[in-house]
Amino acid sequence: MKRHIKRFFFYPPGESVVAMFGILFVTALIFIVILGDNIREAIWLIPHDRIKPFSDILNGRLAGFWVYAAACLAIVVRNYRSFAAQSRSNYVMKRTKSGFEIHRMCLTVPVIGLIAGLLLTYLVALGYQEEYTRIFSSFPIPAEYYDFNFWRALI
Amino acid sequence: MIQIKNLTKKYGSTVALDRLDLEIHPGEIIGLFGPNGAGKTTLIKSIFGFVNYQGSITLDGEPITRKNIARMSFGTCEHSFFPGINANDHAEFYRDHFQSFDERRFAVLMDFFDLPRNKKIKHMSTGQQNQFEVIMALSQGSDYIFLDEPFAGNDIFNREDFYKVLLGMLGPDETLLLSTHLIEEVSGLVSRAVLLDKGKIIGDKQIAELDSENAGLIDYIKDAYSYKADRVFQALEQLSPEGE
Numbered sequence: 001m002k003r004h005i006k007r008f009f010f011y012p013p014g015e016s017v018v019a020m021f022g023i024l025f026v027t028a029l030i031f032i033v034i035l036g037d038n039i040r041e042a043i044w045l046i047p048h049d050r051i052k053p054f055s056d057i058l059n060g061r062l063a064g065f066w067v068y069a070a071a072c073l074a075i076v077v078r079n080y081r082s083f084a085a086q087s088r089s090n091y092v093m094k095r096t097k098s099g100f101e102i103h104r105m106c107l108t109v110p111v112i113g114l115i116a117g118l119l120l121t122y123l124v125a126l127g128y129q130e131e132y133t134r135i136f137s138s139f140p141i142p143a144e145y146y147d148f149n150f151w152r153a154l155i
Numbered sequence: 156m157i158q159i160k161n162l163t164k165k166y167g168s169t170v171a172l173d174r175l176d177l178e179i180h181p182g183e184i185i186g187l188f189g190p191n192g193a194g195k196t197t198l199i200k201s202i203f204g205f206v207n208y209q210g211s212i213t214l215d216g217e218p219i220t221r222k223n224i225a226r227m228s229f230g231t232c233e234h235s236f237f238p239g240i241n242a243n244d245h246a247e248f249y250r251d252h253f254q255s256f257d258e259r260r261f262a263v264l265m266d267f268f269d270l271p272r273n274k275k276i277k278h279m280s281t282g283q284q285n286q287f288e289v290i291m292a293l294s295q296g297s298d299y300i301f302l303d304e305p306f307a308g309n310d311i312f313n314r315e316d317f318y319k320v321l322l323g324m325l326g327p328d329e330t331l332l333l334s335t336h337l338i339e340e341v342s343g344l345v346s347r348a349v350l351l352d353k354g355k356i357i358g359d360k361q362i363a364e365l366d367s368e369n370a371g372l373i374d375y376i377k378d379a380y381s382y383k384a385d386r387v388f389q390a391l392e393q394l395s396p397e398g399e
Contacts, residue, residue, distance in 0.1 A: 013248060014239015014275070086277060087234035091205065095224050095295075096252045 010108040012082045017109055020075055024113040027071040031064030032121050039128040043135060053145040054132045055152045058125060062153035065121045072110040079106035125153045156180050157202065157299060162210035164197050171197040173354040181298065182327050186341050187334040188376055189351035195334040199301050203229060225253055230292030232304040234284060238277035242270060245291060255296030260324065264290040267320055282309045303334045318344045342372040350379050
């Protein structure tokens with residue numbers, strides 16, 4: 001597998017794909033999963049006579065995703081800079097047949113990471129909606145209270 | 156053939172190349188000479204399109220694009236290898252990205268310079284890095300090889316042997332343009348000397364012509380640059396107590 005990844009160089013030669021995913025994993029863990037836990041807290045702390053719609057509870061509570069997105073962007077910048085650091089290997093890249101090659105190397109890992117992070121954030125929000133539904137389904141609240149507006153979690 | 160017409164390159168108000176015309180023919184070994192700041196590196200970078208310029212540069216009548224740029228290779232004292240991977244991984248990369256990568260030449264040159272195959276290039280000495288840079292430029296399988304001050308920092312024994320290997324190695328249609336200050340060393344290697352000064356070509360001569368005129372390359376260059384033989388004497392005279 002390592003040979004396979006290396007052969008197609010989905011990342012700049014000499015850069016560590018393990019380190020890149022490691023950074024993304026730790027950032028995701030801190031800013032999406034752990035900080036996202038305050039949604040659970042919010043759900044449990046709602047007084048049952050003043051239940052809020054789920055979207056209101058979400059209200060930017062997973063905005064930590066943007067820190068994660070910034071980490072992805074930092075990796076993109078680092079990847080591009082690696083072709084001009086210590087040597088000008090971008091001169092070699094400019095001679096390769098496909099002009100997209102350097103972008104493929106610089107973008108693949110962070111873009112995969114970004115999509116995976118977005119999916120993780122979505123799943124975290126979805127999990128809390130499940131919890132909200134489980135807790136409040138026996139209460140007489142309007143159906144729209146259960147509406148799931150993912151973007152409310154991010155902004 | 157690489158044809159350069161009316162090439163001008165400016166860095167702000169500084170003119171690095173001034174309406175320069177040059178033709179590089181297949182099979183030539185060209186020595187590109189000139190003092191620091193003459194425009195040698197800028198000329199090479201313009202040919203590769205690494206810098207913007209005015210004028211026209213064509214390769215066999217076609218503009219130089221991704222389609223034909225792999226017909227040219229570039230070894231530079233700035234280095235263009237991937238520091239974080241080893242020689243074997245470089246070979247693999249070149250194999251994947253340059254169809255005519257010359258495996259045999261790569262192996263022969265690696266052995267000639269006795270370079271380690273499994274060591275990351277950033278962990279090699281500067282001399283070894285220079286050698287590796289040249290190896291990759293020569294092994295890419297290109298028709299036109301450009302070397303810009305490739306041996307800055309290498310010892311003379313390695314360089315002299317290398318020139319001999321290079322002469323025996325290049326095919327009849329392979330073109331080499333060597334930008335260097337080591338004029339004396341490469342005088343036996345080059346077939347043509349192009350002299351640059353302040354962004355202009357001030358001399359362009361076949362070595363065979365110089366030979367037939369019984370003139371040496373060094374004298375030709377000194378003459379072209381109006382070298383003042385007595386400037387050392389004058390400077391020393393000014394420094395001496397009598398000169399005060």
